[in-house]
Amino acid sequence: MKKKFMAAALLGTVLVSSALSGCSSSSSSDASDQNTITVWGMGEEAKSLPKIAAQFEKENPKIDVKVQAIPWGTAHDKLLTAVASKSGPDVVQMGTTWMPEFASANALMDLTPYLKKHPELDAANYFDGAIETTKFDEKVVGVPWYIDTRVLFYRKDLLKKVGYDQPPKTWDELYDAAKKLRDRGKGKYGISLDPKEQSLSFMFARQNGSELISDKNKPLFNQKEFVDAVSYLNSFYKDDLAPTDLGMDAVQSFRGDAIVPMFISGPWMIKLINDQAPELKGKWATAVLPAKENNLSVLGGSNLSVFQYTKKKDASLKFIAYMNKPETQLKWKEMTNTLPSTKKAWEDPSLKDDPIYKVIGEQMDAAKPVPVIKQYESIAQAYIKSFEKIYRGQTSVQKEMDSFNKTAEKLLEK
Structure with a gap:
């Protein structure tokens, strides 16, 4: 499942082409050659x-x-x-x-x-x-x-200017670094956290000790560990540390004085940065994710x-x-x-x-990996809708997670 976890598992589009060397549209049912x-x-x-x-x-x-x-x-x-x-x-x-x-x-x-x-x-x-x-x-x-x-991508030079010689290693440090980076001036943010990427919330929840779904196949999305993680993630939007509708290319916003000098993403971004922003060589790096109870990422x-x-x-x-x-x-x-x-x-x-x-x-x-259950995609799509209500300030975290948990219960029964 590769995407920009954003797109995390999912990948680009390729046209079927008979021009590819060795390619064919044959399937096992119509391939007469037994070899x-x-x-x-x-x-x-x-x-x-x-x-x-x-x-x-x-x-x-x-x-x-x-x-x-x-x-x-x-x-x-x-x-x-x-x-x-x-x-x-x-x-x-x-x-x-x-x-x-x-x-x-x-x-x-x-x-x-x-x-x-x-x-x-x-x-x-x-x-x-x-x-x-x-x-x-x-x-x-x-x-x-x-x-x-998923790992943390960050601008070494800009973090150093706000007092961080090393990348943030804890949740508290991540929030603090993002706040100091935001305070560089108008129109600046500290970090990019794609609000439409459900895996981020699930990832942060696991870092906070949430099991997501119990061994009895019951959702745990309204329990304290999950709710507190969603509240933490939402604080980046609520406090203007992360954009919700920036509409800018990730690499472009990473260049120069960097509108967004930190983001969480996958390895596909390495080549994009190297190819599209060669002037940043030596000015950026990757780091393992900051930790709470642990620093689990999504695979x-x-x-x-x-x-x-x-x-x-x-x-x-x-x-x-x-x-x-x-x-x-x-x-x-x-x-x-x-x-x-x-x-x-x-x-x-x-x-x-x-x-x-x-x-x-x-x-x-x-x-x-995300929960290995056949209902996962349906649960993930439902979560994106619930989380949007939260980061747009339309409801409280606990109230929405109570509602989402009931939705997840029904989906898991299917």
Whole structure:
């Protein structure tokens, strides 16, 4: 589920093109060649999948790979159609938040019996948070492919001017730093916190000790831990430390004297800043998130799954095992700027010795996915509506969270 967590899990749009080398619109139901597997890739990075597939074919000359690139915006409906017809791809890229829905529909093959045969798929190879997204009803229904998390981006030079030689490390320090940065002058803010990004509230709530949903499947959104976290987040809008309707590009507002010198986002912003604001080199950095009870971040990304109805199980398993070799994942990072899911790949100097990326890896150790339940997307959309009433001052936090909790209860019963 990569998006700008803002867009956190979700990604760009790619047109299906037969011009892509190695691409085809064939599915497993109409691929007559029994040595051919069909892979559905989602989003911008699907443009590069045929290149990796070609390398796989060299190592596995008896297997051909056909890649179909699908825009994220249409992928969900296309997958639903494939499930209904029991005819789709052999291997499918799956946003992490979609896993419970399609696993509950029995659309994803249980990989558990094949893990010993393919050691690349061993859970020990991955960050714990990433593994959480691959399990459903005690089955392993996918493997982490690429991952992302949220960290603090900040202007080192501007923070230093207001008394911070180091990035804020606690909730209190984050608020204080944002206040001092806001006080630089009219039209300035301290931090950008996208109010339409529900994951931020859930993330802050977990940092405050909230479980979000109990082990008995009951929502905890009106409990003190969650309510206090929402109040804390809302204080940034209420006190004009963070904009609600700025309408400015994140990189542009980060440049110069910086309208917004701090923001919380994912690793995709690294390339954007480097490409669009090269003059900021050495003036900005990333940091793990400030802590309250903990500094848990949200973990997103995409998994690879084998479609339940494939007739080419062995070839499909070989492909996802190849994609999850550390060396393959590092090639994939070079091609797409997405970050590897295997811990071994993070030992590569391009990641561990780069101060910007090193922080991402450190935050991965304190990152959890959103609740792995099929109702999550519905709950998230309902929360965005509730939170807007709060930050626009239309209601109190406790009152709105009482109402939202009742909505969540009904959604969880479905």
